[in-house]
Amino acid sequence: MKICVRFVGWPASLFGKSYVWLFFENSPIILRKLLEKLELETGIKINLKDPNLVVLINGKLAEFIGGLNATLKDMDEVIITSISGGG
C-alpha cells in the first residue's frame, strides 16, 4: 500500500520537500502508524495536537475522523499543512 504525504506552507520548509511517498505492507493502516513511519524516514515528529498544524486525510481534518486512529487505505492523500491567511 502506498500513501502520498504532501506538505503545504511552512511544513514544506520544515520537511524540505513538498511530498513524500510512504509504503506499507499492510492495508488499511491507522494515522498513528503513518506518522511513526514519517518520523522514521524524515526525523521529524508530527504532533496532532500542535495548534499550528493540521493533518488532512483526503481533505478532511484528521482530528474529526478518528484522530490518530483514523483509517488510511491505498492511495489516500495526506496533507500536513498550516492554516493561515484568510480573506
Next chain:
Amino acid sequence: MEYFGYAGKILRINLNTKNFVVEPLKKEFIKLFIGGRGFGIKILWDELSIEIDPLSPRNKLVFSVGPLTGTKVQSASRWVVQFKSPLTGIYCRSVGGGFFGAELKFAGYDAIIVEGRAEKPTYVWINDDNVEFRDASRVWGLNTWATKEILQEETDKRARMVTIGPAGERLVRISAIMTDDSRAAARGGGGAVMGSKNLKAIVVKGSRRISIHDEDALNEVVNEQIKAYREWPSTPPADFKSLGTNTGTYVWYILGHFPTYNFQQREWPSIERFRPEVLKTYVIGHKGCYGCMMQCGKIFRVTVGPYAGVAWEFPELETEWAFGGIVGNSNIESIIVANMLCDLYGLDTISTGVAIGFATELYEKSVISRTETDGLELKWGDPELVVELVRRIALRIGNLGNLLAEGVKRAAELIGRGAEKYAMHIKGLEMPAYDPRAMKGQGIGIVTSNIGASHAVSWNKFEILGKPKRVDPFTVEGKAELTKYVQDEMAVCETAVFCKLIVNHDVINPYFYSRALYAATGIEDFKDPNYLWRVGERIWNLERAFNIREGVDGRYDTLPERLLNEPMPREPAKGQIFELEQLLKDYYRVRQWDERGVPTKEKMLELGLA
C-alpha cells in the same frame, strides 16, 4: 474635557453649503460605543431617515478611527466607513487600511461625517484645523493613482487620502473607496455614495500627537504584542508574514469551502498553481499599514505574457478567488492585472468577480446570448475576458458592463428568465469565498451578517483556523454560540479598527484590547473585557435594528437557491447540505431575538438601546 487616546473631535462636513462644524466627542458616546464602527452605526441610526435613496444627498458617510489609532499599538490604525448601501439598501460598514486612518487622527479627528451633495466635483482638504472645499474638476475622471499624484501636488506631498476612481464617479454600485496606497474599503458601493455627492476625495494631513493616559502600561502591552508577533515560529504570523492572506488560497480549496465556477463547485485542478510555493515566486516586495509590523501586503510582479511589466500590490485571497476560482481562471498574471484595475478604477474585487461568474454561467446556460454580451463570448477560465469585463464594469461600457455594474441582484432582476437562480448574493451583497455547505458556522455567520454576504464581520476562526480551539466545520451543534462570539468580537475590535486578520488569528481579542484601551484612555469601564464584549453585542444589535427599520428582517437571512437545494458536489464536503432552518433557530435563540430575527425589546433595553 481632556481626552486620552481620542482626538476628541468629530468633523461634520456639509457639501451643499461648503461649511464644516467641529463637534466635541461626548463622554457617554465614548463609553457606549468606544470608537470606529461603534461611532458610525450610532451616528447613522440617529441621523439617517428611513427609506432614503442611498444615492441621494440625504445619505451620509461616516469615516471613523479608534482610540488606539496612531498610537504604538500594532495593527490598530485601520479606518472604517459606514453608510446606507446603494447596492443592498441596508447598512454597510467597510474597512480600509493604509495610512489614512492615522493621518486623520493626527489631524485631530476621531470621525468625519459627510453630508449633502456638492454642486460640482469637489475634494475636501483637511490640514489640522484648516478645512477647505476645493475644485476637483482637474482630477474628475482620473484613476485613483493619478488622482493621488495630482492632489498631493496641490496639497502636501505627504498627505494621505481616500478617493474614488471612475467607477465611483459613474455610480457603479459595486465601486470602492480607495486610499492613496491602494487599500480599499470596497464592499457595499461606498464609492458610488461618494460619487453621488460629487466628492472625489478627502485629503488629510495632520501634525498632532495623541495623549496617552498611562504610557508605561501601554508600552508594556505593546511589548507583549510585539513579542507575540515575533515569537510564533511557524504559522501566524510567520507564514502570514511571508505571503499574507495568499497563504490560505490552496488550503481553502483542499478543505472544500473555496467555491468554484459560480459556486457550482466543480473540480478545479488548476488550484495547484496557487500553492504557496508558487505564489511566493511572484513576490518582489512587502508593504503594510501604519503601525503594523506584519507587512502582510506584497508586491507581485508579472514578467511573462501579455501583461509583462506590471508590478502591483498583490491580489488578496478573496481577489485571487474572485478572478480565479469562481470564474475558473488560473492565469495568475491576469488576476494581478484585474486586481490592479480594480484598485485604479475603484471597484470591489469580490463583487466584480462574482458578477463575472454570474454572467458566465448565464451564458453557459443560454439564459443570455451574445447579443446581450456586446458580442463577447463568455467562457470559464478566460483570462482576457476577466480583465476586459473589469474594465467594462468600471466604466459602464456596453449592455453587459452596465448591467453588471448594478450588482448581481439587480442584474438578475433586470434580465429575468430565471437569472435569479445564478445570482450569488445575500441581501444584495455578492458572496465571498466560503461555501456555507462546507463550513456551517461560517455559513450562518455570512447569512446573518448585517451588511449582506460578508465573511469579514463574522469570520469563524474556530472552524477555519482552529483558534482559540478547533471545531468540526461540518457539524451544526454549538455553531450559533460560536457565530455570536466571533460577530460580537469583531464588532468591538472594529471600534479600535484593529486589523481583522490579526483578530482572526486570535492574537488580538477583547482581553488584549481591554488592557490596551484602559492604558491609552484611562476610562475605568474599559478595564473589564466583559464590558467590551457587551459593546460588541450592542453594536451588532444596533446594526440589525437599522436594517429592520428598513424592512429587512429574518426573511432575508437566507442563501441563494443553489446553496439551499443542492448538496455539495465536491470532496471533502461532498453530500453536505446547509441546515438553514436549524442554524437560524439556534442563532436567534442565542441572540435572544424573536422568531422573525428581531431583537426583543428586553434585549434592546438590556443593551441600553431602547
